[in-house]
Amino acid sequence: MTRVLFAISEWGYWGEELIGPLEACDKAGYEVEFLTPTGNRPTPLAVSMAPGFVDPPQGKSVTSDDMAGRTRDLDASHRLDKPHNLADWVPVRPYPSSPTYLRDMEAYHQAIERIVSHDLPGYDALVIVGGSGAMVDLANNQRLHELVLGFVRLDRPIAAVCYGVATLAFARDPLRKLSLIRGKRVTGHPIDYDFHDGTGFEGPHAVDGSKKGFGDEYINFGPPFYPLEFILRDAVGPEGEFIGNVGHSESVIVDYPFITARSTESSVGCGRALVDVLDRNVRRYGW
Incomplete structure:
Protein backbone atom coordinates (compact mmCIF):
# COMPACT_ATOMS: atom_id res chain seq x y z
CA MET A 1 0.00 0.00 0.00
CA THR A 2 1.17 3.52 -0.81
CA ARG A 3 2.18 5.32 2.37
CA VAL A 4 2.35 9.11 2.72
CA LEU A 5 3.81 11.18 5.56
CA PHE A 6 2.27 14.59 6.33
CA ALA A 7 4.36 17.23 8.16
CA ILE A 8 2.17 19.76 9.99
CA SER A 9 3.03 22.85 12.04
CA GLU A 10 2.16 23.12 15.72
CA TRP A 11 1.59 26.88 15.41
CA GLY A 12 -1.51 26.73 13.21
CA TYR A 13 -2.16 25.04 9.87
CA TRP A 14 -4.64 26.21 7.26
CA GLY A 15 -7.45 23.66 7.15
CA GLU A 16 -7.88 23.37 3.40
CA GLU A 17 -4.12 23.04 2.92
CA LEU A 18 -4.27 19.81 4.90
CA ILE A 19 -7.70 18.65 3.76
CA GLY A 20 -6.95 19.01 0.01
CA PRO A 21 -4.02 16.59 -0.21
CA LEU A 22 -5.29 14.42 2.66
CA GLU A 23 -8.65 13.68 1.04
CA ALA A 24 -6.92 12.92 -2.26
CA CYS A 25 -4.73 10.38 -0.47
CA ASP A 26 -7.74 8.88 1.33
CA LYS A 27 -9.69 8.58 -1.92
CA ALA A 28 -6.71 6.91 -3.60
CA GLY A 29 -6.53 4.36 -0.79
CA TYR A 30 -3.17 5.48 0.58
CA GLU A 31 -2.10 4.98 4.17
CA VAL A 32 -1.44 8.36 5.82
CA GLU A 33 0.67 9.18 8.87
CA PHE A 34 1.16 12.57 10.52
CA LEU A 35 4.26 14.27 11.90
CA THR A 36 4.68 17.44 13.97
CA PRO A 37 7.92 19.06 15.19
CA THR A 38 7.56 18.01 18.84
CA GLY A 39 4.70 15.51 18.72
CA ASN A 40 1.95 17.93 19.78
CA ARG A 41 -1.46 17.67 18.20
CA PRO A 42 -1.69 20.28 15.40
CA THR A 43 -4.21 23.11 15.62
CA PRO A 44 -6.14 24.50 12.62
CA LEU A 45 -6.17 28.28 12.20
CA ALA A 46 -9.55 29.63 13.30
CA VAL A 47 -10.04 31.67 10.10
CA SER A 48 -9.67 28.47 8.06
CA MET A 49 -12.80 27.22 9.84
CA ALA A 50 -14.69 30.50 9.48
CA PRO A 51 -16.96 30.42 6.39
CA GLY A 52 -16.88 33.65 4.47
CA PHE A 53 -13.52 34.82 5.82
CA VAL A 54 -12.35 37.43 3.32
CA ASP A 55 -8.65 37.38 2.46
CA PRO A 56 -7.68 41.09 2.34
CA PRO A 57 -5.14 40.94 -0.54
CA GLN A 58 -7.48 38.88 -2.72
CA GLY A 59 -10.64 40.70 -1.70
CA LYS A 60 -12.70 37.52 -1.63
CA SER A 61 -13.69 34.70 0.68
CA VAL A 62 -11.13 31.91 0.81
CA THR A 63 -12.98 29.69 3.29
CA SER A 64 -16.02 27.90 1.91
CA ASP A 65 -18.78 26.46 4.10
CA ASP A 66 -17.88 22.98 2.89
CA MET A 67 -14.14 23.21 3.54
CA ALA A 68 -14.64 24.89 6.91
CA GLY A 69 -16.93 22.03 7.90
CA ARG A 70 -14.43 19.40 6.78
CA THR A 71 -11.69 21.10 8.76
CA ARG A 72 -13.86 21.21 11.89
CA ASP A 73 -14.80 17.55 11.44
CA LEU A 74 -11.15 16.51 11.12
CA ASP A 75 -10.18 18.58 14.16
CA ALA A 76 -13.03 17.03 16.17
CA SER A 77 -11.95 13.51 15.25
CA HIS A 78 -9.13 11.54 16.85
CA ARG A 79 -7.18 11.21 13.64
CA LEU A 80 -4.56 13.85 14.53
CA ASP A 81 -4.26 12.87 18.19
CA LYS A 82 -0.91 11.06 18.07
CA PRO A 83 1.38 12.43 15.35
CA HIS A 84 4.96 11.24 15.11
CA ASN A 85 7.44 13.39 17.03
CA LEU A 86 10.07 14.76 14.64
CA ALA A 87 12.37 15.79 17.49
CA ASP A 88 12.40 12.24 18.84
CA TRP A 89 13.01 10.76 15.39
CA VAL A 90 15.71 12.95 13.84
CA PRO A 91 18.68 14.14 15.94
CA VAL A 92 19.68 17.77 16.19
CA ARG A 93 22.70 18.82 14.15
CA PRO A 94 25.73 19.44 16.45
CA TYR A 95 27.04 22.95 16.97
CA PRO A 96 30.53 23.61 15.55
CA SER A 97 31.52 24.88 19.01
CA SER A 98 31.19 21.40 20.47
CA PRO A 99 34.55 20.23 21.90
CA THR A 100 33.90 16.87 20.22
CA TYR A 101 32.48 18.30 16.99
CA LEU A 102 34.08 15.83 14.56
CA ARG A 103 32.96 12.78 16.53
CA ASP A 104 29.54 14.34 17.07
CA MET A 105 29.13 14.92 13.33
CA GLU A 106 30.19 11.35 12.58
CA ALA A 107 27.52 10.05 14.95
CA TYR A 108 25.00 12.49 13.50
CA HIS A 109 25.61 11.35 9.93
CA GLN A 110 25.40 7.72 10.98
CA ALA A 111 22.02 8.39 12.62
CA ILE A 112 20.71 10.22 9.53
CA GLU A 113 21.94 7.37 7.32
CA ARG A 114 19.96 4.88 9.41
CA ILE A 115 16.82 6.99 9.05
CA VAL A 116 17.20 7.42 5.29
CA SER A 117 18.14 3.82 4.58
CA HIS A 118 15.89 2.10 7.13
CA ASP A 119 12.90 4.34 7.96
CA LEU A 120 12.16 6.50 4.94
CA PRO A 121 11.90 3.68 2.37
CA GLY A 122 8.64 2.80 4.13
CA TYR A 123 7.11 6.03 2.81
CA ASP A 124 6.24 6.81 -0.81
CA ALA A 125 5.82 10.59 -0.46
CA LEU A 126 6.11 13.54 1.92
CA VAL A 127 3.55 16.35 2.16
CA ILE A 128 4.38 19.65 3.90
CA VAL A 129 1.18 21.43 4.94
CA GLY A 130 0.94 25.21 4.74
CA GLY A 131 -0.55 27.94 6.86
CA SER A 132 1.13 30.73 8.82
CA GLY A 133 2.42 28.27 11.40
CA ALA A 134 4.72 26.71 8.82
CA MET A 135 6.79 29.90 8.96
CA VAL A 136 7.52 29.25 12.64
CA ASP A 137 8.47 25.59 12.98
CA LEU A 138 8.71 24.01 9.51
CA ALA A 139 10.53 26.44 7.21
CA ASN A 140 13.87 26.47 9.07
CA ASN A 141 13.53 23.14 10.84
CA GLN A 142 16.81 21.33 10.21
CA ARG A 143 15.30 18.01 11.26
CA LEU A 144 12.62 18.40 8.58
CA HIS A 145 15.31 19.45 6.11
CA GLU A 146 17.01 16.10 6.69
CA LEU A 147 13.78 14.28 5.82
CA VAL A 148 13.42 16.36 2.66
CA LEU A 149 17.02 15.56 1.71
CA GLY A 150 16.30 11.89 2.38
CA PHE A 151 13.19 11.80 0.20
CA VAL A 152 15.13 13.48 -2.61
CA ARG A 153 17.93 10.96 -2.24
CA LEU A 154 15.38 8.12 -2.47
CA ASP A 155 13.76 9.78 -5.50
CA ARG A 156 10.38 10.05 -3.76
CA PRO A 157 7.99 12.97 -4.34
CA ILE A 158 7.63 15.87 -1.91
CA ALA A 159 4.52 18.05 -2.03
CA ALA A 160 4.33 21.43 -0.30
CA VAL A 161 1.54 23.98 -0.04
CA CYS A 162 1.80 27.76 0.44
CA TYR A 163 4.26 28.65 3.22
CA GLY A 164 5.19 24.98 3.44
CA VAL A 165 7.17 25.53 0.22
CA ALA A 166 9.69 27.58 2.22
CA THR A 167 11.01 24.33 3.69
CA LEU A 168 12.13 23.31 0.20
CA ALA A 169 13.97 26.60 -0.29
CA PHE A 170 15.89 26.22 2.97
CA ALA A 171 16.67 22.50 2.66
CA ARG A 172 20.23 22.55 1.35
CA ASP A 173 22.78 20.37 -0.29
CA PRO A 174 25.07 19.79 2.72
CA LEU A 175 28.27 20.29 0.72
CA ARG A 176 27.49 23.11 -1.71
CA LYS A 177 24.76 24.62 0.51
CA LEU A 178 22.58 25.32 -2.51
CA SER A 179 18.83 24.91 -2.25
CA LEU A 180 17.40 21.61 -3.42
CA ILE A 181 15.01 23.55 -5.66
CA ARG A 182 17.81 25.32 -7.53
CA GLY A 183 17.07 25.01 -11.24
CA LYS A 184 13.49 23.89 -10.57
CA ARG A 185 10.10 25.40 -11.43
CA VAL A 186 8.04 26.10 -8.31
CA THR A 187 5.03 28.05 -7.16
CA GLY A 188 4.15 29.37 -3.72
CA HIS A 189 2.50 32.22 -1.84
CA PRO A 190 3.19 35.29 -4.04
CA ILE A 191 3.92 38.77 -2.76
CA ASP A 192 0.57 39.85 -4.24
CA TYR A 193 -1.22 37.66 -1.66
CA ASP A 194 0.78 38.79 1.39
CA PHE A 195 -1.06 40.48 4.24
CA HIS A 196 -0.11 44.01 5.28
CA ASP A 197 -1.40 43.11 8.72
CA GLY A 198 -3.12 40.22 10.46
CA THR A 199 -0.70 37.28 10.17
CA GLY A 200 -1.76 35.13 13.12
CA PHE A 201 -0.68 31.94 14.86
CA GLU A 202 -2.47 29.42 17.06
CA GLY A 203 -1.63 26.22 18.83
CA PRO A 204 -0.59 24.67 22.15
CA HIS A 205 1.47 27.68 23.17
CA ALA A 206 -0.89 29.77 25.30
CA VAL A 207 0.47 31.52 28.38
CA ASP A 208 -2.36 29.90 30.39
CA GLY A 209 -1.32 26.43 29.24
CA SER A 210 -4.39 25.86 27.09
CA LYS A 211 -4.36 24.65 23.50
CA LYS A 212 -6.64 27.41 22.25
CA GLY A 213 -4.13 30.08 21.37
CA PHE A 214 -1.86 32.51 23.15
CA GLY A 215 -3.83 33.38 26.27
CA ASP A 216 -6.31 35.58 24.44
CA GLU A 217 -6.48 32.91 21.72
CA TYR A 218 -4.81 35.02 19.03
CA ILE A 219 -1.69 37.03 18.39
CA ASN A 220 -1.15 39.30 15.39
CA PHE A 221 2.38 39.50 13.97
CA GLY A 222 1.41 42.01 11.28
CA PRO A 223 2.83 41.11 7.86
CA PRO A 224 4.33 37.65 7.20
CA PHE A 225 7.83 37.03 8.56
CA TYR A 226 9.24 36.94 5.04
CA PRO A 227 8.12 37.43 1.41
CA LEU A 228 8.05 33.83 0.22
CA GLU A 229 8.04 34.75 -3.47
CA PHE A 230 11.38 36.56 -3.19
CA ILE A 231 12.94 33.65 -1.28
CA LEU A 232 11.76 31.17 -3.89
CA ARG A 233 12.95 33.33 -6.79
CA ASP A 234 16.41 33.47 -5.25
CA ALA A 235 16.44 29.78 -4.29
CA VAL A 236 15.67 28.43 -7.78
CA GLY A 237 18.49 30.51 -9.31
CA PRO A 238 18.78 31.71 -12.91
CA GLU A 239 18.10 28.26 -14.35
CA GLY A 240 14.87 27.83 -12.41
CA GLU A 241 11.65 29.82 -12.26
CA PHE A 242 9.08 31.00 -9.73
CA ILE A 243 5.61 30.76 -11.30
CA GLY A 244 2.99 32.63 -9.28
CA ASN A 245 0.11 32.40 -11.78
CA VAL A 246 -1.41 35.44 -10.09
CA GLY A 247 -4.87 36.03 -11.48
CA HIS A 248 -5.40 32.33 -12.21
CA SER A 249 -7.73 30.33 -9.99
CA GLU A 250 -5.08 27.67 -9.28
CA SER A 251 -1.33 27.28 -9.37
CA VAL A 252 0.14 23.79 -8.99
CA ILE A 253 3.57 22.95 -10.39
CA VAL A 254 5.15 19.52 -10.71
CA ASP A 255 8.88 19.54 -11.37
CA TYR A 256 9.75 16.12 -10.04
CA PRO A 257 10.37 15.27 -7.26
CA PHE A 258 8.72 18.50 -6.11
CA ILE A 259 5.01 19.30 -6.19
CA THR A 260 4.30 22.87 -5.13
CA ALA A 261 0.96 24.60 -4.65
CA ARG A 262 0.46 28.36 -4.40
CA SER A 263 -2.03 28.78 -1.57
CA THR A 264 -5.37 27.68 -0.14
CA GLU A 265 -7.18 27.60 -3.47
CA SER A 266 -4.59 25.20 -4.91
CA SER A 267 -4.71 22.64 -2.10
CA VAL A 268 -7.15 20.29 -3.80
CA GLY A 269 -5.08 20.58 -6.96
CA CYS A 270 -1.99 19.67 -4.95
CA GLY A 271 -3.68 16.46 -3.84
CA ARG A 272 -4.71 15.68 -7.40
CA ALA A 273 -1.16 16.24 -8.64
CA LEU A 274 0.29 14.05 -5.88
Missing part, protein backbone atom coordinates in the same frame (compact mmCIF):
# COMPACT_ATOMS: atom_id res chain seq x y z
CA VAL A 275 -1.93 11.15 -6.94
CA ASP A 276 -0.98 11.74 -10.58
CA VAL A 277 2.71 11.58 -9.65
CA LEU A 278 2.35 8.44 -7.52
CA ASP A 279 -0.13 6.49 -9.65
CA ARG A 280 0.44 7.81 -13.17
CA ASN A 281 4.16 8.64 -13.10
CA VAL A 282 3.59 12.32 -13.95
CA ARG A 283 6.90 14.17 -13.76
CA ARG A 284 5.99 17.59 -15.12
CA TYR A 285 2.83 19.65 -14.85
CA GLY A 286 1.80 23.31 -14.90
CA TRP A 287 4.64 24.87 -16.90
